[in-house]
Amino acid sequence: MLKKILPYLLFTLFITNIGSAQQKDSAQLKHITDEIMLHGHCYQWLGYLSKRIGGRLSGSPQAAAAVEYTRQLMDSMGADTVYLMPCMVPRWIRGKKETAKILSNNSGECGVNICALGGSVATPNGGLTAEVVEVQSFAELKKLGAEGVKGKIVFYNRPFDETLVNTFDAYERNFELRWSGASEAAKYGAVGTILRSLTNTTDNNPHTGVMQYNDSVKTKIPACAISTIGADQLSKLLKNEPKLRFHFEMGCYTMPDVQSYNVIAELKGSEHPEEIVVVGGHLDSWDLAQGSHDDGAGAMQSLEVLRTFKALGIRPKRTLRIIMFMNEENGGRGAKKYAEEAKRKGEKHIAAMESDAGGFSPRGFGLDGTVAQKATIAKWQGLLLPYGLYDFLSTDGGADIEKLKDQGALLLGLEPDSQRYFDIHHSALDTFDRVNKRELELGAASMAMMLYLITEYGVQ
Amino acid sequence: MLKKILPYLLFTLFITNIGSAQQKDSAQLKHITDEIMLHGHCYQWLGYLSKRIGGRLSGSPQAAAAVEYTRQLMDSMGADTVYLMPCMVPRWIRGKKETAKILSNNSGECGVNICALGGSVATPNGGLTAEVVEVQSFAELKKLGAEGVKGKIVFYNRPFDETLVNTFDAYERNFELRWSGASEAAKYGAVGTILRSLTNTTDNNPHTGVMQYNDSVKTKIPACAISTIGADQLSKLLKNEPKLRFHFEMGCYTMPDVQSYNVIAELKGSEHPEEIVVVGGHLDSWDLAQGSHDDGAGAMQSLEVLRTFKALGIRPKRTLRIIMFMNEENGGRGAKKYAEEAKRKGEKHIAAMESDAGGFSPRGFGLDGTVAQKATIAKWQGLLLPYGLYDFLSTDGGADIEKLKDQGALLLGLEPDSQRYFDIHHSALDTFDRVNKRELELGAASMAMMLYLITEYGVQ
DSSP states (O other): OHHHHHHHHHHHHHHHHHHHHHHHHHHHHHHHHHHHHHHOOHHHHHHHIIIIIOOOOTTSHHHHHHHHHHHHHHHHTTOSEEEEEEEEEEEEEOOSOOEEEEEETTTEEEEOOEEEOBTOOOOOTTOEEEEEEEESSHHHHHHHHHHHHTTSEEEEOOOOOTTOSSHHHHHHHHHHHHHHHHHHHHHTTOSEEEEEOSOSSOSSOOOOOBOOOOTTOSSOOOEEEEOHHHHHHHHHHHHHOTTOEEEEEOOOEEEEEEEEEEEEEEEOOSSEEEEEEEEEEEOOOOSSSOOIIIIIIHHHHHHHHHHHHHHTTOOOSEEEEEEEESOTTTTOHHHHHHHHHHHHHTOEEEEEEEOOSOSSOEEEEEEESOHHHHHHHHHTHHHHGGGTOOBOOOOOOOTTTGGGGGGTOEEEEEEEOOTTHHHHTTSTTOOGGGOOHHHHHHHHHHHHHHHHHHHHHOOO | OHHHHHHHHHHHHHHHHHHHHHHHHHHHHHHHHHHHHHHOOHHHHHHHIIIIIOOOOTTSHHHHHHHHHHHHHHHHTTOSEEEEEEEEEEEEEOOSOOEEEEEETTTEEEEOOEEEOBTOOOOOTTOEEEEEEEESSHHHHHHHHHHHHTTSEEEEOOOOOTTOSSHHHHHHHHHHHHHHHHHHHHHTTOSEEEEEOSOSSOSSOOOOOBOOOOTTOSSOOOEEEEOHHHHHHHHHHHHHOTTOEEEEEOOOEEEEEEEEEEEEEEEOOSSEEEEEEEEEEEOOOOSSSOOIIIIIIHHHHHHHHHHHHHHTTOOOSEEEEEEEESOTTTTOHHHHHHHHHHHHTTOEEEEEEEOOSOSSOEEEEEEESOHHHHHHHHHTHHHHGGGTOOBOOOOOOOTTTGGGGGGTOEEEEEEEOOTTHHHHTTSTTOOGGGOOHHHHHHHHHHHHHHHHHHHHHOOO
16 A cells, blocks of 8 residues: 555655745745845945946046945945955046037038047047048948048948847947947048947937957047937938038047956855855946946845845855956956956856846846756746746846856846836936836846845756 | 548648748737837827826816827828717816925924825815824724824825835725725814825825715815825824824815817728727826826827827728727726717727836736636737737736726736836826836837737637
């Protein structure tokens, strides 16, 4: 008789265990979220970082202040370890406010809003004036060749594709124009470049962002971004007057590298301390605003995870390491340094999570990993759905953690709703008043829940 | 041989047909969304409604302007039929701006921000002054009884439950305090009520909304909402000084009913004209702001559906009827009238959709219907997921369409992300600058896609 009952009993036991494990997890996830929604600090911290410290480009005094602010926060929360990891970062300075105008024979002078792209050289003193040639792509540029481009300013005017539901897809399609636009134009003898700002919105704010000069390019030409209203205006005037001229002046320059830091805190794992799970955002930001969404939000959410684990007395089974990465915006030196150090020390990272897509309402996580790792995450999706997390289809991890993939770590990128991000991204509009408290906190809760499950159960 | 092959052939044919039908639908849904994201008008219309017409409480000149504006829009789009459906609506007027102060013996006078709840009577001229008794629920009120309440002002100070992920759940839990608070307090001899504003945020803006006096209540007492900062302040002072007094003055009053209208347009069904599918939002709004999210957004999204069907040359197989409902905020007379007329004419509504939860990023639809109807919708979920629509679990339809359920219509309520809604709901903050163009348009696209499928295939 026992023989007949035993399998049934075992089966029942198995089911009951799954049931109660799920119930236990479900209750724990609710504790975590309730703690953040009721007692979260990340919104207040982000207010301080945004309004008291402000824009914090790598190497700036504000970046140093952000390092010290977050180090003290980590200390005050009672992490097991808090330390700074030195790294040298580039020091690019915008200098005086940029100016620009369209010089039309038909309609006279007309001022437009521009900003230097990060890493650009300055114009000559007094500015640069030249005819403009408008293109939408490098293919068009190539077709024009030196004959059509030499001595002119290249105007990259490719609008965002508004039909793409995820705005990051539109950004990725246009990104090359910002990154390589100056180098591509210089090949054909252009004297400067104007980029239509990478944004969904139509307004007067130019959006900056990093660019680079290819090693193969002999002459570094100045590169600016123009607001979308300015771009539409310039394009319209060019149609009637292809010979109009554009004048712009920028005083940006690059200083020698400066020492800065990744800021790191750790909760040691109770059962598998050697298995490391990383969570982070980047501490540096562009200089035009407060860097509240990009990426004050992700940095403060990561700190919220630490605070929440401590507040609820959760000792993770695997080591949880919270990182404020330095220099994501114009160099990625912090991420590089962190990955090098991890390799040198022979550390084993099983997972790494990044929040760097704005403090908006969370919708899921991008997953970059093996089928087995993704299967582990898939098992938890039912637990996460009540929090509005349903989207695990993208394979985006994040710029600051991508180098940890070599070690076999599963990369997770928080995916907030993307509709509003590029309205403010890298422009003067990325300010604290555009962050919603509950949206920010729900993002932090999503991260904390997922990190709880990963540190508790591993990911394979 | 044929016998063996035939079932296989048929099966293949079946699969191929499903495949190509799905592909055709998928392509059509993309056409619809692309049209709205590239050429949508709803954002511009909402700008006009918000900024040129503004707050439009039922019976106001602005409500009449909104009727005329949307009627003309419908006409210009070439609907098969456009007509006004008359209905009598209440005419409540706020009158002079409300004032209030806390009168403390310890700390002196302190002004706080209040507004009258919609439907409230005025205070006596010169205002009303009385001691305050704070409660969180009707149960607490009952416990205090006449002895604790008589001659006093009842202060309902129940905060939103921030742990509820969907903010509408928090709203629903507190709603009774606004709706019945004055009547319940009057039972025990209270002279007035103060309601902690129904919102997630902590700021100085009071949030209005409709209340009613039960028929059984003899004395109508004035009811106001206080900002959450004011509520926190009053509550804190009361703890040290339970005998402090509160003074408030309101000049609101109710005029005789006024004739107004539902505004209706129709695209006649090509195959089943007798099967009607409704989509709508409400045209009236509260008077404190521009009614941009509530419910200018839903009304303009509904018009966008009409424009899109016409622009793409989609002739629906079933009749699509677009309705601007009047008087959702303080009476629901338009919805009542519409349902009565439908019944009188013996019309057959197979589905009704409402957008009245803000113009935020869409996440799905609430579905109120039979299992068979929901199963039909479930078949389409794969088609809708790429647009971020994943949530079909709630059973919320909407106030303006609920009366059509008697006819067996499936009710669908657009479910946008709820995190920011109650920050602005019914307060001075519900303005056009808080609407994001892409979020609004994606909501309209979600509605248009779903309505395309329903008019094409039916729902059972």
